Every structure is written in C-alpha cells, then in structure tokens.
Amino acid sequence: MGNFVVWMVWVVAAFACLGSGAAVVSFSNPYYSALALIGNLGSLAVLYLLLSAEFVAAAQVLVYAGAVMVMFLFVIAYLGRHADAPWAGGPSWQALGAVAAAGSLMVEIVVVIGLKASGRLSDAPDISAGFGSPYEVGKLFLTDHLLAFEITSIVLLAAAVGGVVLGSHARGEEEAA
Amino acid sequence: MIAAAWVCLLAPLGAAVAITLGGTRWSRRAAGYLATASVATSFVAAAVAFFSILGDPPEERTHLTTAWTWLSAGNFDVGLTLLVDPLSIFMMLIVSCVGALIVGYSIGYMDGDEEERRFFAYMALFVFSMLLLVQGGNYLMLLVGWGLVGLSSYLLIGFHHERPAAVAAAKKAFIMNAFGDATMALAFLVLIQRTGSLSFDAGFEWSEGAAGSWAVNLVALGLLGGAVAKSAQLPLQTWLPDAMEGPTPVSALIHAATMVTAGVYLLVRTAPIFEQAPGVQDIAAGLGAATILLAGLIALVQVDIKRVIAYSTMSQIGYMFLGAGLGAYANSMFHLMTHAFFKALLFLAAGLVIHALLGEQDMRKMGGLRQFLPRTYLAFLIGALALTGIPPLSGFFSKDSILASALAAGTYGQVLFVVGLAGAFLTGLYTFRMVFLVFGGEPSAYAREHFHRPERTEPWLWMGLSVGALAVLAVIGGWIQIAGIWHPLADFLKPAAEPLIEPTGLQDLFASVLAVGLGIAGVAIAWAVYSARTIAVPQSRNMQAVLEHKFYFDELYDWVFYRPTVFLTRTLRDYFERPILLGSIDAIATSARRIGNEVTELQTGLVRTYALSIAGGVTVLALVFVWVK
Amino acid sequence: MGPALTWYLAISAFLFAIGALGVMLRRSPLIVLLSLEIMLNGANLALITFSRHHGELDGQIFALAVMAVAAAEVVVGLGLIVAVHRRRLDLDVDKLSTLRG
Numbered sequence: 001m002g003n004f005v006v007w008m009v010w011v012v013a014a015f016a017c018l019g020s021g022a023a024v025v026s027f028s029n030p031y032y033s034a035l036a037l038i039g040n041l042g043s044l045a046v047l048y049l050l051l052s053a054e055f056v057a058a059a060q061v062l063v064y065a066g067a068v069m070v071m072f073l074f075v076i077a078y079l080g081r082h083a084d085a086p087w088a089g090g091p092s093w094q095a096l097g098a099v100a101a102a103g104s105l106m107v108e109i110v111v112v113i114g115l116k117a118s119g120r121l122s123d124a125p126d127i128s129a130g131f132g133s134p135y136e137v138g139k140l141f142l143t144d145h146l147l148a149f150e151i152t153s154i155v156l157l158a159a160a161v162g163g164v165v166l167g168s169h170a171r172g173e174e175e176a177a
Numbered sequence: 178m179i180a181a182a183w184v185c186l187l188a189p190l191g192a193a194v195a196i197t198l199g200g201t202r203w204s205r206r207a208a209g210y211l212a213t214a215s216v217a218t219s220f221v222a223a224a225v226a227f228f229s230i231l232g233d234p235p236e237e238r239t240h241l242t243t244a245w246t247w248l249s250a251g252n253f254d255v256g257l258t259l260l261v262d263p264l265s266i267f268m269m270l271i272v273s274c275v276g277a278l279i280v281g282y283s284i285g286y287m288d289g290d291e292e293e294r295r296f297f298a299y300m301a302l303f304v305f306s307m308l309l310l311v312q313g314g315n316y317l318m319l320l321v322g323w324g325l326v327g328l329s330s331y332l333l334i335g336f337h338h339e340r341p342a343a344v345a346a347a348k349k350a351f352i353m354n355a356f357g358d359a360t361m362a363l364a365f366l367v368l369i370q371r372t373g374s375l376s377f378d379a380g381f382e383w384s385e386g387a388a389g390s391w392a393v394n395l396v397a398l399g400l401l402g403g404a405v406a407k408s409a410q411l412p413l414q415t416w417l418p419d420a421m422e423g424p425t426p427v428s429a430l431i432h433a434a435t436m437v438t439a440g441v442y443l444l445v446r447t448a449p450i451f452e453q454a455p456g457v458q459d460i461a462a463g464l465g466a467a468t469i470l471l472a473g474l475i476a477l478v479q480v481d482i483k484r485v486i487a488y489s490t491m492s493q494i495g496y497m498f499l500g501a502g503l504g505a506y507a508n509s510m511f512h513l514m515t516h517a518f519f520k521a522l523l524f525l526a527a528g529l530v531i532h533a534l535l536g537e538q539d540m541r542k543m544g545g546l547r548q549f550l551p552r553t554y555l556a557f558l559i560g561a562l563a564l565t566g567i568p569p570l571s572g573f574f575s576k577d578s579i580l581a582s583a584l585a586a587g588t589y590g591q592v593l594f595v596v597g598l599a600g601a602f603l604t605g606l607y608t609f610r611m612v613f614l615v616f617g618g619e620p621s622a623y624a625r626e627h628f629h630r631p632e633r634t635e636p637w638l639w640m641g642l643s644v645g646a647l648a649v650l651a652v653i654g655g656w657i658q659i660a661g662i663w664h665p666l667a668d669f670l671k672p673a674a675e676p677l678i679e680p681t682g683l684q685d686l687f688a689s690v691l692a693v694g695l696g697i698a699g700v701a702i703a704w705a706v707y708s709a710r711t712i713a714v715p716q717s718r719n720m721q722a723v724l725e726h727k728f729y730f731d732e733l734y735d736w737v738f739y740r741p742t743v744f745l746t747r748t749l750r751d752y753f754e755r756p757i758l759l760g761s762i763d764a765i766a767t768s769a770r771r772i773g774n775e776v777t778e779l780q781t782g783l784v785r786t787y788a789l790s791i792a793g794g795v796t797v798l799a800l801v802f803v804w805v806k
Numbered sequence: 807m808g809p810a811l812t813w814y815l816a817i818s819a820f821l822f823a824i825g826a827l828g829v830m831l832r833r834s835p836l837i838v839l840l841s842l843e844i845m846l847n848g849a850n851l852a853l854i855t856f857s858r859h860h861g862e863l864d865g866q867i868f869a870l871a872v873m874a875v876a877a878a879e880v881v882v883g884l885g886l887i888v889a890v891h892r893r894r895l896d897l898d899v900d901k902l903s904t905l906r907g
Contacts, residue, residue, distance in 0.1 A: 006808040014817055021821050021844050025828035029812070030836045038838050040821075045830055046845055050808060051858045056850075056866050059873060068843075068877050075884045076836065079891055084834075094785060098830035101792040102823040108799050109819035125861040136863055137870070145867050152874045159878030166885030647858070782906030784899045788829045 010050055016043035029084065035073050041065040053132045178229040179242045182261045185222035185269055186308045188215040193301035196294055205293040206636075209284035212297035216280050216304050220273035227266050228680055238263055238672050241314050248317070255375050258314030264673035266312035267510060268442055272652075275434045275517050276304045278643040282525050283426040285640035286532065296336060300430070302327035307435050311442060316375040318366050319443075323361070323403070326436050327354040333431060334423040346419035353416045357406020364399025367392055373738055381449040386459025388453040397454035400447050401461050408440030408494050410468045415730050417491055421483040425528035428483055433490045433524055434517035441494065441513055444501040445674050452504070452677070459589060466596040468495035471728060473603030477610065478724040481538045482527050485611045489564060491518055492600060496579050499597060504677025505582030508665035512575035519563035519653045522647040526557040529640060530615060534627050540611065545620030549628050552641075554616045554647045561612050563651045565605045565696040571655030573693065575599070576660070581680035581688040590678075594688070601692045603701025613707040663806055814855040821848030833898050835890075839883045845877045 016039060023036035041064050048057035132134050141149050192215035196208045203211070203456060230238050243256035287293050306329050310322025328351075335347030365375060371392060372379040384393050404410075409417035409432075420432050431437070444451065444461060451458045469492050476488035493516050500509035531538055547554045563570040566577065580601075583594040619697050622629075658666040667676070680688070705712045726732065821844055828841025850869045857865025891897060 008814075010809050014813070016819060018824075021824045024840050024844055025824055025832070025837075030834065030840075033840050035867070037843060040844065041847065044851060045853065047814065048854055050812065051854050053854045053857065053866050053869075056854060056869055058863050059870060060850075063873055063877060064847075068880050071880065071884060072836075072840070075888060077837075078888065082897060084893060085847055088865055091884070094789060095831055097789055098785075098792070098827055101337065101796055102830070105792065105796050105799065105826065106819050106823035108796065108803065109822075110816055112799075112803055113819070115813045127858075127861050131861070132863070132866060137866055139839075140867055141870075145864075148867070148871050152871050155875055155878050159881045163881045163885045166882070166889050177899045542816050780906060782903030784902070785830055785833075788826075792830060 006050065009046065013043045013046040013050070016040075017047065030076050031073075034069060034076055037072075038065050038069050041069065052127060052134075055132055055134045055137045178226045178261060179240065179259075181222040181226040181229065182242070182259055182269075182312060185219045185226065185273065186259065186305065186312055188218040188222065189301040189304040189308065191215060191310070192195045193298045193305060196298040196301065200294070203294055205290075206284065206288075208294040208297040209280070209287070212301045213277060213281045213284060215301055216273055218269070219304065219308065220277050223266065223269040223273050226261060227270060228260065230266055234480070234667075235672050238412070243314070247402045251370065252373055254314060255317045257367060258318060258376075259312045260314035260377070261312070262673050263669050263671075264442075264510070265311050265445060267514075267670065269308060271514050271517050272304065272307050272311065274434050275521050275647075276300075276307075276430060278424050278646055279430040279434070279521060279525065279677045280304070280641035281639050282429075282528070283424075285567040285636035286426055286528055286635075288426065288636040292336070296333075296424070299329055299332045299336070300426070301432060303333065303436075307388050307439070310439055316368065316380070319446075320358075320361065320365065323439065324358060326431075326439060327351060327358065327407075330354070330420070330431050330436055333427040334420050336423055336427065340422065343422040345421040346416070350416040350420050353413050354406050355447060358402040360399040360402030360406075362399075364396040364403075367396050367399070376445070380447070384453040394454045394457055395451065397447075397451050400443060400450065401457055401464075404440030404443045404461070404498075405464060406440075407443075408498070409491050410440070410495060410498055411464050411471060412730070414468060414472070415492055415727070415734065418484050418487050418648070418727070421481070421487050425483065425524060425531060428487070429521045429524035429528070432487065433520040437490060438497070438517070439496055441497040441501055441509055444498065445510060448501070448504075448506055448674050451502075458502050458504070460502075462589075462593055465495040465500075465502055466600075468492065468591045469499070469600035470584070470596060470603070473600050473607065475724055475727050476607040478721060479607075480540050481609065482530065482540050482543075483524070483538055483617060485522050485540075485607060486520070486527060489523075489604065489608065489740065490516075492604065493520070493564070493576075496576060496597065499593055500579040500582060503582055503586040503593070505579060505586075506674035506676050507658075507664075507670045508575065508578040508582050508676070510674075511666055512579055515563065515571035515575040515651070515654045517649055519560045519570075519651040522556060522644065523560040523564065525640070525644050525647065526553050526560060529553045529644065530557075532640075533629055534624065535629055537623070537627065540614045542621060542623040543615045544624060545616070545618050545666050546624060546628075547616040548620060549624065550616075553644070556644050557616065558612065559648045559651055561608045561638070563655075564608050565700060566601060566692055568689075568693065569652075569655070571651055571653070573689070574655035574658060577685070577689040577692050578680075580692055581685040582676075582678050584684045584688050585678045587681040598691055598695055599633060602695040602699045605696040606703050607699075609700045609703035610707050613703060617708045674695050727788025754772035811855050811859055815852060818848045818852040818855065821845070821851065833885075833900055835887050835897055835899055835902075838899065839880065839887075842883075843880070845873060866900065 019037045020043065023031045024040060027033045027036065035063035041060060045060045046064070048054075048060060140150040189212075192211050195210060196203060199208075230240075239260070239262040241258055241260055243258045246254055246256045248255040280297070281298065283296065287296050290296065303326065306322050306325035308322075310319055310326055313319035313322050331347045331351040334350055335344050337343045343781060368380050368383075369375060371387070372383045384396070387393050417432060417437070423427055423431075430711040451461070466716075472488040472492035472495065476485050476492070479485045479488060488801050495511070497509045497512050497516070500506070500512065530543070530546060530550065533546070533553075534543065537543070559570065563572040566572045568574075580594055580597045583590045583597055586593075702712070706714055723729070823850060825841045825843075825845030832838055832841065850872055853865040853869045853872070855865075857863060857869075868873065886891050887897065890902070895902065
C-alpha cells in the first residue's frame with residue numbers, strides 16, 4: 001500500500017515536471033512560461049521529498065519558487081508588452097541542429113544510465129532517519145564544505161552589487177527617453 | 178731583455194691609444210711628436226734587447242716569453258707569447274728604426290692636414306702591429322699581427338677617405354690580403370689538426386717527421402699564399418700600385434720598408450716547414466723571379482713617380498722571395514734591410530718633390546728639378562744608385578749576394594739567376610728613367626709655374642733630417658756584410674735560419690760583375706733615351722698597351738672573380754632571396770591574416786549559435802567519455 | 807520503495823534536454839533565462855538522486871550551492887534585460903549581436 005502511494009505520487013510529480021518543462025519552452029506569452037516554471041519547481045520539490053532531501057525541497061520552494069520566480073514575474077510585468085516572445089522563424093539549420101543536439105544528449109544519457117549503470121543504481125543503501133534534515137545539511141555545510149559556503153555567500157554579494165549597478169542609471173535614462 | 182721586448186712592442190700601442198683617447202686635447206703637432214717618440218722608444222728598446230742577446234752564446238739565443246694563456250680549449254693552448262731571437266730582433270730593429278724616421282718625416286709632411294692626429298694614431302698602430310707580427314711567439318700571435326697590419330694598411334691607404342679612388346684602393350688591398358689570410362688560416366688549421374698546437378717548434382718537429390707528405394705541402398702552400406698576398410707578388414700583386422693613393426709616408430713605411438716584407442719574414446721564419454716541402458719552396462722562388470720581371474717591365478711605362486717606386490718595390494721583394502725560396506735566408510734578410518733603407522729614402526725624397534710641386538705626381542710634368550731641389554736630388558740619386566746595385570752603396574752587397582746564391586743553387590737556381598740579371602738591367606733602366614725625367618734637363622713649364630719652396634720651419638726640418646739619416650743608412654747599410662770576407666749578419670741570423678746554400682767566392686765575383694755591368698748598362702740606356710735624347714723611346718703599340726694595362730691582371734681578376742660573384746649574388750637575390758625567403762615571410766603573414774579572417778566568421782555575435790556549439794560539444798564529449806569507459 | 811533511481815535520472819536528462827532546446831530555439835532573452843533555469847534544475851535533480859544513491863549528503867550540499875548561484879545569475883540576467891529594455895533595443899537575441907567578429 002505504501003509503495004503504491006509512493007508510485008502514484010511519483011507518476012503525478014514526474015508528469016507534472018515534464019509537462020511544465022515542455023510548457024515553459026513552448027508558450028509564447030512569457031507570463032505563462034513563468035507560471036509553468038513555478039509549477040515545474042513545485043513538482044521537483046515533490047520529487048526531492050521522495051528522495052529524502054527534505055531540506056533541499058523546502059529551500060527549493062522558498063528560494064527558487066518563492067524568490068527567484070517572483071523576481072522573474074516582476075520583470076515580466078515591468079516589461080509589459082515588450083516581453084512578448086513569439087517563436088523564432090521557420091525551421092532553419094539552427095533549429096534542426098538544436099533538436100538533434102538535445103535529442104542525442106538525452107538519448108545518450110538514458111542509454112548510459114539504462115544500460116551501464118542500472119544494475120548498480122537499483123540498490124539504494126539504507127539511510128538514517130535524519131538523512132536530508134536541516135541539522136545534517138547544516139552540519140556538513142559548516143564543517144566539510146565551509147569553503148563552498150563562504151564562496152557562495154561572496155557570489156551572492158557580487159550578484160547583489162551587480163544588480164544595483166545594472167539598475168542604477170534608472171533616473172537619467174528614463175528622463176532621456 | 179724580455180722587458181725590453183715588451184717595451185718595444187707596447188710603446189707604439191700606448192701612443193696610438195693615447196692619441197685616440199686624447200682626441201683634440203692633443204695638438205696636431207703633439208700627436209706627431211708622441212708617435213715619433215714612441216717608435217723611437219721602440220728602437221731603443223730593440224737595441225737594448227739586441228745588445229743583451231749578444232751576451233748569450235749563439236745556441237741559446239731563442240727566448241720565448243708568455244704573458245698569459247690566451248686560449249685554452251681541451252688540449253689546445255695558445256698563449257700571448259713573444260719570441261726574442263736573432264731573426265725577430267733583426268726585424269724589430271729595422272721596423273723601429275725606419276719607422277721612427279718615417280713617422281718623424283710625417284710630422285713635416287702631414288703638417289697642416291686636418292686629420293693629422295688620426296694619421297699618427299694609425300701609424301703608431303701600424304708599428305705596433307708589425308712589431309707584434311715579427312715578435313709573435315706562435316702562429317696565432319703572428320696571425321694577429323698579420324691581420325692588424327692589414328687593417329692598418331687599409332686605414333692608412335684610405336686615409337683621405339673623401340677620395341673614392343683611395344677608398345677603392347684600400348678595399349682592394351684589404352680583400353686581396355684577406356685571401357692570403359684565408360690560406361694561412363687553412364695552413365694553421367692543418368697544423369692544429371696534426372700537432373694539436375700552434376707553436377713554432379711543434380710545427381717544425383712535425384714537418385720533419387712528415388716530410389714530403391701532402392699535409393706538409395698544404396701547410397707550406399697556405400703559408401706561401403699569405404706571404405704572396407702580403408708581399409704583393411705574383412699572382413696577388415695588383416693591390417700594391419693602387420695603394421699609392423695613400424699619403425707618401427704611408428707608402429714609404431708600409432708598402433716599401435715593412436709590411437710588404439712581412440711575407441719574406443714569414444718565409445724565413447717558417448723555413449723548416451718549407452724545407453720539408455721543396456716543391457713549394459721552388460714555387461716561391463719562381464714566383465719571386467717572375468715578379469722581378471713583371472714589375473720591372475711595367476715600371477718602364479709608368480708616369481706616376483710613386484707608382485714607379487711601387488713597382489720597383491714589387492720587383493725587389495721578388496729578389497727576396499727568390500733568395501728565401503732557394504734557401505739563402507740571411508741574404509734575403511740582408512736585402513730586406515738595405516731595401517728598407519733605400520726604398521724609404523726614395524719614397525721620402527719623392528714626397529719632398531711632390532710637396533714642392535703642391536701635390537703633382539705626374540712625371541711628364543716634371544723636369545729639371547735638380548736646379549730647384551739640389552739636396553733632394555742628391556738624396557734621390559743616392560737611393561737610385563743603391564737600388565740599382567752600384568758599389569759601394571748598400572744595394573750592391575745585398576742584391577748580388579742573392580744572385581750569387583741563385584747561381585750556386587743548381588740548374589733551377591741558374592735559370593732564376595738569369596732572370597735576376599735581367600731584373601738588374603731593368604732596374605737600372607726604369608730607375609734612372611725616373612731620375613732623368615724628374616730631375617734631369619731643363620725645368621719644365623709646369624715646374625716653373627708651380628714650384629713652391631718650402632719654408633724652413635721646424636716640420637720641414639724633420640723631413641730633411643729623416644731623409645738625410647736614411648741617405649746615410651742607404652750608403653753604409655750594406656757594409657755590414659761583404660760576401661765571403663766579413664759576414665757578421667749571416668752569423669747572427671744562423672741560429673734562427675740555417676741557410677741551405679753557400680756560394681763560393683768565384684760565384685760571388687761572377688754574379689757581382691754581371692749584375693753591376695747590367696745595371697750600368699741600364700743606366701746608360703736610360704741616359705741615352707731620356708737625358709741625352711740620342712735614342713728615341715721605342716714605340717710598340719701592342720707592347721705599350723700590355724705594359725700599361727699591367728699585363729691585364731686587373732682585367733683578368735675582374736672577369737674571373739668579380740663578375741661571376743656579382744652574377745651569382747644577383748641571381749641568388751632575384752631567384753632565391755626575394756621570392757623564397759622574403760616571399761615566404763610575406764606568405765606567412767598573408768596566410769595568417771587570411772586564416773584569421775576565416776576564423777572571424779565563427780563569431781556571429783548570436784547567442785543561439787554559441788549555445789548550439791556548446792550543446793554540440795557536450796554531446797561529443799559525453800560520447801567520448803562513454804566510449805573510453 | 808518507489809521507482810528505481812534510474813527513473814529519476816531519466817527525468818533529469820529530459821529536463822536538461824528540454825532546457826537546452828529552449829535556450830537554443832527561443833528568441834526572447836527572458837524565455838532563454840527560464841530555459842536555463844530548467845537546465846539547472848535538471849542538474850539539481852541528478853545531484854540529489856546520486857546523493858540518495860550513495861547515502862552521502864554531499865550531493866545535496868552541491869544542489870544548494872547551485873541554487874544560490876542560479877539565483878545570483880538570475881539577478882544579473884534580469885538586470886541586463888532591463889538595461890537593454892531601457893535603451894529601447896529589441897529584446898531579441900538575434901538582433902543583439904554587436905559582439906559579432
């Protein structure tokens with residue numbers, strides 16, 4: 001029974017994920033694309049939960065879906081009609097090449113995983129109850145991966161500064177326009 | 178004695194350096210005094226060395242002194258070595274004595290020239306180089322002196338560098354000498370290969386063991402090539418007449434008394450090697466004899482006073498080569514000494530004539546200068562008589578000793594003896610042609626117009642003194658050796674160069690009588706043609722042309738060496754250098770630019786293209802990883 | 807329990823490919839950024855999956871770092887888009903080609 005529930009949840013989440021992914025890429029209205037992405041992020045969070053990554057799932061919803069996507073929506077709203085993005089022109093060599101590349105990439109990965117690694121991947125080790133909990137993640141962040149933690153914070157600082165700089169000439173240009 | 182040798186060598190170098198570094202801080206006259214004083218110091222030092230070497234027993238008169246090891250490469254060592262032995266002291270004395278007199282003369286001759294200091298610096302440099310050459314204790318030092326002498330000659334011939342003729346003559350002299358340097362270098366390389374050293378003794382020992390082999394002959398040939406080039410013998414004689422473009426003191430010092438005799442010195446110094454290669458020695462004698470004739474004939478048609486004297490130098494050095502080639506080393510060196518005296522005397526007296534006529538050297542414009550320059554005439558006459566070999570002047574003793582040695586040297590020697598006699602006749606003829614043309618008869622119109630009596634200033638005094646001193650030497654210089662009776666010179670030189678032939682008293686007498694007789698005959702004919710005008714000058718258009726063109730040697734060399742070289746270089750430039758070498762550089766640049774242009778097409782500026790290429794690359798990489806795994 | 811990990815990786819691959827398609831085929835920079843986000847999320851999913859597979863938390867740490875960096879990148883990207891818009895240029899990646907060599 002428990003297994004069945006898990007499978008059902010997985011199927012729903014997986015299809016939601018794939019569908020919303022396709023939707024993001026294919027809608028012409030960017031507002032709809034952004035909303036589809038929010039849905040994608042949400043379904044991914046569910047998948048993370050199934051993989052016992054609770055903290056990451058929470059962070060995903062809070063940070064990604066909550067902050068990043070809201071920022072996207074703000075910008076789309078700001079741009080208004082200028083944000084409309086029709087599809088590119090008819091199939092050119094670029095489009096064919098793109099499809100070919102993406103397709104082959106996917107096929108490769110699937111083949112590799114399916115043929116080579118499936119044996120080993122099928123037995124997942126037993127994990128403790130605290131696997132994926134904030135306590136465990138936090139402990140690892142602050143001991144083994146302290147450097148990554150600090151550098152990430154510097155990256156965020158740089159992004160903040162960049163954002164300020166990019167947006168700083170608002171007044172002058174608006175008036176010139 | 179060793180210290181004296183070093184002083185002798187380094188004094189002129191010091192003067193040259195001092196004059197060069199002092200620049201205009203020296204007055205022009207002071208530079209002249211400094212140079213003269215330095216060469217005089219050399220002479221004094223050489224005399225000191227001479228007297229102290231007399232104190233040694235004859236077998237122990239060879240002293241080698243090394244300042245430091247100059248080159249050291251594996252087993253090969255060469256030091257800064259000086260050799261003090263009878264032969265080198267003999268040359269040192271001659272070079273410094275005649276050198277001092279001529280440099281002193283130049284104080285007067287070059288007075289007023291703008292670049293007088295440069296002249297004296299070069300003269301001092303030359304004396305240093307010549308002394309290094311004769312004092313060199315191994316072949317390398319000799320070669321250094323040899324090269325430096327060539328350099329000084331180039332610098333001094335081209336002293337008046339604003340005259341293209343002088344520059345061309347300097348180049349010609351240097352290049353022909355370079356040919357000789359090359360053959361000498363080859364000889365030295367063979368020596369290094371065979372003996373592993375460049376010392377004289379090592380070479381001599383090896384040559385005795387390898388007598389007659391092709392290696393010894395090669396070495397001897399190489400040395401002969403250098404001697405022939407430096408001494409302007411056949412076939413490398415064409416540079417000497419052109420070298421008269423230099424100032425007269427230069428002609429006197431370098432191209433009469435000292436540098437051109439360096440070839441003879443080389444032959445005598447390396448005589449042990451030549452003795453083991455008798456064929457080459459015979460070639461040397463033969464070349465000398467041929468040059469005697471060639472130069473004598475050409476001198477008959479020259480109109481420039483200095484060129485006549487130059488050809489007579491060439492001819493007299495032919496006598497020295499003749500003597501050295503037959504093994505009469507002491508007699509050759511004796512003639513070298515007397516020739517230095519009377520040839521320098523002739524040149525310097527000619528310089529007085531040229532100065533008096535404000536630079537005119539064409540004999541056809543001269544005449545009757547005996548009345549204007551009586552003392553110069555006397556000096557010139559003494560020199561001419563010595564040159565012709567009239568007793569009791571110096572030339573008589575030395576030239577006849579060589580002819581007697583030729584007579585005593587077998588059949589080949591006797592052939593050369595006849596050539597030498599012909600040379601004696603020609604010498605009398607062309608020398609007195611010159612005397613009568615310049616000094617004889619009535620003064621020419623040109624002489625009257627342009628004659629300029631020099632003021633009795635101090636520089637003039639120097640010129641007079643030098644000429645006087647040389648005249649005295651030309652008279653008494655031969656009295657140091659009278660064949661068969663009194664030969665201190667031969668005895669002195671014997672340890673350094675053992676002569677191969679000793680003429681008998683009868684041969685001496687026979688040679689002397691014939692030579693003097695022929696010389697007087699030449700003088701008589703010259704008198705008849707040019708002074709008394711009883712016989713007309715023989716006219717033969719073809720002969721005249723041949724002699725005037727110096728037997729067409731210049732034209733020959735032009736066709737054999739110059740034109741093919743120019744053709745070769747032009748062809749190489751047009752077909753190899755421009756299209757291939759330069760063209761390849763252009764092609765590299767052009768193709769680099771073209772490739773760059775092609776590569777630029779990749780940068781479309783479109784993000785999508787870049788993304789596509791990234792995706793493609795990732796795909797390929799993934800495939801590669803999968804495969805490799 | 808639940809599907810084997812292979813399936814999660816298949817989803818990850820699919821997401822990545824879709825995102826790549828979007829980056830390469832769409833003309834609006836906004837949509838390109840959104841597609842980029844999808845690619846990053848696909849990678850995140852793969853990381854989490856392997857973390858579960860090994861029983862180590864390093865993959866999750868990495869995924870969190872990726873999330874932070876993605877956020878930073880979105881800030882700068884959106885700032886660029888707004889700046890481009892301010893200059894009255896077309897928001898079309900094909901037209902924004904001044905870096906053409």
